[in-house]
Amino acid sequence: MSFLSYLKDGISLGSVYAIIALGYTMVYGIAKMLNFAHGDVIMVGAFVILTAITKAGLSPAVSIILGVVFCTILGITIEMVAYRPLRKAASKLAVLITAIGVSYLLQNLALLIFGADAKSFVTVIDVPSLVLFDGQLTIKGIALVTIAACIVIMIALTWFVKRTKPGHAMQAVAEDQDAARLMGINVNATISLTFAIGSGLAAIAGLLLCSMYPSLTPYTGSMPGIKAFVAAVFGGIGSISGAMVGGLLLGVIEIFGKAYISSQVADAIVFTVLILVLLIKPTGLFGKNIQEKV
Numbered sequence: 001m002s003f004l005s006y007l008k009d010g011i012s013l014g015s016v017y018a019i020i021a022l023g024y025t026m027v028y029g030i031a032k033m034l035n036f037a038h039g040d041v042i043m044v045g046a047f048v049i050l051t052a053i054t055k056a057g058l059s060p061a062v063s064i065i066l067g068v069v070f071c072t073i074l075g076i077t078i079e080m081v082a083y084r085p086l087r088k089a090a091s092k093l094a095v096l097i098t099a100i101g102v103s104y105l106l107q108n109l110a111l112l113i114f115g116a117d118a119k120s121f122v123t124v125i126d127v128p129s130l131v132l133f134d135g136q137l138t139i140k141g142i143a144l145v146t147i148a149a150c151i152v153i154m155i156a157l158t159w160f161v162k163r164t165k166p167g168h169a170m171q172a173v174a175e176d177q178d179a180a181r182l183m184g185i186n187v188n189a190t191i192s193l194t195f196a197i198g199s200g201l202a203a204i205a206g207l208l209l210c211s212m213y214p215s216l217t218p219y220t221g222s223m224p225g226i227k228a229f230v231a232a233v234f235g236g237i238g239s240i241s242g243a244m245v246g247g248l249l250l251g252v253i254e255i256f257g258k259a260y261i262s263s264q265v266a267d268a269i270v271f272t273v274l275i276l277v278l279l280i281k282p283t284g285l286f287g288k289n290i291q292e293k294v
Contacts (some may be wrong), residue, residue, distance in 0.1 A: 004137055006259045007252065012143035012212065014151035014251020019205040020228030021235070022157060023198030029238030031191045033083055036099040036204060039225015041078075045071040045203030046210045047114060048122065049208060053122050060124045067203040075199025079100055084188065090185035100120045100207035103222075110218035112223050120212040120215045148209045153201065154244045161201050161240065166193060174238075223267075227254075235285050242286030 022044060028037045045067045052063035082102050086095045161167035169190045169203025172180040180189050202221075209224060210216050227250060235246025250270060255271040277284065 002259075006255050007137050008137075008143060010252030011248060012146050013255060014231075015146045015249050016205055016212065016247075017224065017228045017231045018150050018247025019042075019153055019201055019208070020224060020245040021232040021247045022240060023201050023205075024232040025227050025235075025237050025239060026157070026170075026194050026198050027245040028232070030170050030194045031083075031088075034099060034229070035078075035195070036096070036229070037078060037102035037106060037197070038198065039221035039223075039228070040103050041071050041074060041199050041202040042206040042209065042221035042225060043110060043216070044074060044106060044206075044221075045279055046216050046220065047110060049207055049288055050119060050121055050125070050210075050216060053124070064124070064203075064207060067207065068121075068200045071203035071206075072196045072200040073280050075195040075202070075293035078199075079195040085193075089136075097157070097162035100246075101216065107218045107222070108172070114218065116218065118215045121214040121216050123211070123214075124207060125211050127198075142208070142211045146212065148203065148234040149208065150247075153204070154157075154240060156166055157240050158212055166190070170194060203283070208242075218246065227270065229268065234274055234277055236283055239284070245285060250273035 020038065023038050023041075024035065027033055027038070041091050048070045049067040052058045052066050056063075058066065085096060086098060089277055101200070103155055125142050125145050129141050130139040130144060132139070142249065161170055163270070169180070169185045170193070172183065172185055173190045177187050180190075192259060197275075204222075204255045206221065210220070228247065230251040231246035232243050233246070234250060235242030237243075253273055254266050254270050257266040261269065
């Protein structure tokens with residue numbers, strides 16, 4: 001039963017990575033930007049939810065909605081202030097450096113406001129555990145909620161992109177921004193919507209991550225954010241289904257690495273697997289080769 005126990009832990013952790021990776025893959029797929037501040041938006045969302053519950057005395061449901069709304073507005077603001085002016089920059093390196101700067105800005109603001117000490121995250125999701133095989137395998141309620149949330153979010157995003165008018169606009173902008181603009185699509189609004197959705201998902205990921213591992217610091221989102229980016233590249237950045245599969249595989253690899261090899265080198269194993277995948281298939285598992293005319 002140890003194998004099954006590790007597997008369910010890996011799938012639940014991978015589901016969090018997948019939700020975070022969906023934000024990365026949408027922003028890159030549509031705006032062709034790498035938002036490395038995305039992991040810190042996770043931290044901000046978790047702090048907003050925790051503060052709303054413990055300081056303002058709001059109910060968990062209202063606090064979660066407040067966290068999602070706050071992160072959505074934060075994502076739009078980051079895009080408008082930090083990234084939009086650099087969209088036509090000669091070098092994409094300018095956007096990357098700005099993203100790193102925004103990441104450090106959010107971390108240091110959190111340090112000033114909340115301090116460096118770890119905060120204990122409150123129990124927000126109270127779902128009974130599922131006991132299988134006569135008590136030999138127990139799946140915690142938060143793991144069930146996390147896996148279910150990942151599946152629902154992926155299905156909803158896929159439907160939104162493929163079946164709605166804003167989703168069609170996103171596909172057009174992802175294909176060619178200039179052509180989309182000539183067809184009457186508001187490119188700025190479409191990209192802002194993409195950041196809004198990704199940042200809202202980051203708040204949900206922050207809630208689920210801190211519910212699984214109830215400790216919150218200004219650096220909580222850094223490593224999960226990096227691993228989620230790895231998951232997005234692993235699955236094929238720009239692909240919604242690839243982000244989910246990449247996140248799940250990454251979570252399983254990490255947990256099995258900790259269990260069967262060493263917890264000290266688990267992160268190294270994750271990044272080694274990524275390097276091997278990119279050497280064999282540079283576009284990722286679900287990525288497509290794109291031919292560009294010169």
